[in-house]
Amino acid sequence: MKILICYFSGTGNTKKVVDKYEKTLTSLGYEVDTYKIEENNFNFNLDEYEMIGIGYPVHAFNAPSIVLNFARTLPKQSGKRTFIINTSGEPLKLNNISSIKLTKILNKSGYNVTNEYHYVMPYNIIFRHTDNMAYKMWETAKSVIPIDCKEILRGEVSHLESVFMGRFLAWIFRIEHWGGRFNGKHYKVKDNCIHCNKCVNICPTHNIKVENGKFHFGKNCIMCMRCSFLCPKSAIKIGLFEKWKVNGAYNFNNPNNYEDEVHKNYCKKSYIKYFENCNAKINNIQIENVEEEKDTEEIVKV
Ligand SMILES: Cc1cc2nc3c(=O)[nH]c(=O)nc-3n(C[C@H](O)[C@H](O)[C@H](O)COP(=O)(O)O)c2cc1C
Structure with missing residues (x-):
């Protein structure tokens, strides 16, 4: 089976997650191609793929406009299985509304969105997470992604929990698409x-x-x-959001660095719950695997 993953990643987090999907699905025997949405050259033929994935970073509880515009240009399909992957800086349930508009656009063109997965990755705006937190987020995502990939391949359906008035809230927050264009003109x-x-x-x-x-x-x-994130001199002022600027790529391999942990109480409960839920998912799979092994051993004995 061939799988295509189309994605947009502003500062690398979503790319990291998509790369892990590619690696995992490939190791499970599938042929995977990836397509960077910003390339805008549509150098793929969708008919070749049995399944497609769309990856993006959550921007103001929505998918970025570049992703929605891309989805609008996709050719019509009749029920092609589609999965959504998104990354965000905080684990708030409100982020679950980010795919509402994207799913609507895809459904309208005949795509069947069967799975959605959300991974918490370090913030590229608002404040800088510590290296320790970046490490923890990435290690968690790396362990959960193979479980999610297998779920997709088994044909199981998995959607994120819905949010009360989600459609309305997502519509309100889409002001960011306009706000971004306005603010962007004021970069210095x-x-x-x-x-x-x-x-x-x-x-x-x-x-x-x-x-x-x-x-x-x-x-x-x-x-x-x-x-502004990748500027080697942190020389770009990001308009109205200058105070929220984060500059410089994260080090995901430095678990012992707690420097600047001034935001340690920010959304503390949500982060704890996110890591707990992920660990429960990982542990459940380990238990299932042990039980499966036992069953196989018993069959062999019989
Ligand atoms: C304009 C903007 C808006 C964002 N809005 C949210 C948000 O609503 N919720 C959230 O948890 N993270 C938000 N983030 C953080 C990113 O989703 C997060 O850092 C993501 O992993 C970045 O992925 P990327 O490196 O692939 O661009 C926002 C980031 C930007 C730049």
């Missing part, structure tokens, strides 16, 4: 810029231009934070 470059032009080259919507050494930010910003 500080004097410590070294003119490496990394931001210009990595912007997924080609929204940053340089003319006579001056930076111009257009009206197509999708607030993915890639430019």
